[in-house]
Amino acid sequence: MNFKIFIVDDDKNFIETLRDSLKEKDINAEIKVSSSARESFETLSSYVPDIIILDVQLGDMHGMDFMKAIKASKRLNSVPVIFISAKYTEPADRAAALLAGAKAFFSKPVDIEELWKEISYYIRNRK
Numbered sequence: 001m002n003f004k005i006f007i008v009d010d011d012k013n014f015i016e017t018l019r020d021s022l023k024e025k026d027i028n029a030e031i032k033v034s035s036s037a038r039e040s041f042e043t044l045s046s047y048v049p050d051i052i053i054l055d056v057q058l059g060d061m062h063g064m065d066f067m068k069a070i071k072a073s074k075r076l077n078s079v080p081v082i083f084i085s086a087k088y089t090e091p092a093d094r095a096a097a098l099l100a101g102a103k104a105f106f107s108k109p110v111d112i113e114e115l116w117k118e119i120s121y122y123i124r125n126r127k
Contacts, residue, residue: 004051009053044076053081064097082119085107
């Protein structure tokens with residue numbers, strides 16, 4: 001069975017770079033992407049990923065509000081969320097994200113190898 005990764009970011013260049021980098025890892029993964037909260041919620045209405053990589057600052061919703069909606073969903077609340085952000089990079093931002101339920105927080109530009117280590121942990125420990 002494929003590991004399902006859902007990337008939510010309004011930066012299409014970042015999405016493309018991340019998707020290409022993950023494909024190079026030669027994992028058996030299905031990678032879906034979305035560039036808005038609205039589109040993401042449509043996708044998540046019928047799709048449950050194994051992990052969500054979520055930009056904090058989406059064009060149509062703050063990532064923290066997006067994550068609160070995920071955590072309020074019985075179907076999605078156990079899906080690990082990894083936050084990424086170019087703007088919210090202070091230690092207080094990281095702490096707020098982790099306290100809200102994120103499993104990790106990466107500042108852009110993202111170190112792909114460090115992000116890969118985090119994703120690998122969830123691939124190895126998937127239930």
